[in-house]
Amino acid sequence: ISFTTEYGTLYTKAELTAISEVCRKYHMYLFVDGARMGYGLGADGNDLTLADFGRLADVFYIGGTKCGAFFGEALVLTDAGIDRRFKAHMKQFGAVLAKGWILGLQFYTLLHDGTYFAITKRADEYAVRIRQAFRQKGIEELVVSPTNQQFIILSRAQAQALESKYIFEAMGPVDNDHVCIRVCTSWSTKTEEVDQLVADILNL
Known part of the structure; x- marks a missing residue:
């Protein structure tokens, strides 16, 4: 599973616990794709922690590239x-970096003082804004994402007005007259960028 999901929604602790119990009952591994985990952990209403993933999942990863x-x-x-001879498997498949300590240093730098959680939470707040x-403006979303x-x-017409100034992903048509777009904020989004986009939205 993914946390967050591909639509920016969250699993609750109760849901993840239930999935974990089913996986253990049927001897299946539970793997959590955490590419956007920081944005899930920082979202309003989230009740999961890294410790919960450690307790409920067999394998998970903490997203770095997107966070x-x-x-x-x-x-x-x-x-x-799972970890038996894992390093050997990594070597066999060419997944060991010669300077792998650099990868670890990034996560130490992001996690040791809470920076990772602060910058992803800020991105969530920008997106909600x-x-x-x-x-x-009376414009609805496809799903409610925190x-x-x-x-x-x-x-x-609204999409054309915005795409003259912004790059966003078109997810496809909703009907003959409407399209769904994906707007993402990130750890590097600036307040002034959000201010400008909000102003342009209100002028649609």
């Missing part, structure tokens, strides 16, 4: 049976 690191992810193996601006990804339903 402020220069490259890479931090893989966490919690099942003792953008969503509120759309709502103020994270840095927002899926907005625009008329084709």
Whole structure:
């Protein structure tokens, strides 16, 4: 599974616990794709922690590339049976960096003083502010996401007005007159960028 999901939504602790119990009952590994984990952990309403993932998942990773690191992810193996000869498998498949300590240093720098959680939480707050601006104009979203990804339903005219100044991902048509776009904030999004986008949304 992914945390956050591909639509920016969250699993609750109760949901993840239930999934974990099913996996253990049927002897299946639970793997959590955490490419956007920082944005999930920082989202309003989230009740999961890194410790919960360590307790409930067999394997998960802490996203780096999308959450402020220069490259890479931090893989966490919690099942003792999985880590047997894991380093050897990494070598066999060409997944060991000659200067691997650089990867670890990034995560130490991001995590040791809470920077990782602060910058991803800020991105969530920016995204929610953008969503509120759309709502103020009577523009709805496809799903309610508390994270840095927002899926907005625009008329084709509104989409054309925004794409003259902004780059966003078109997710496809909703009907003949409307399209869904994905707007993302990130750890590097600036306040002034959000201010300008909000102003342009309110002028649609």
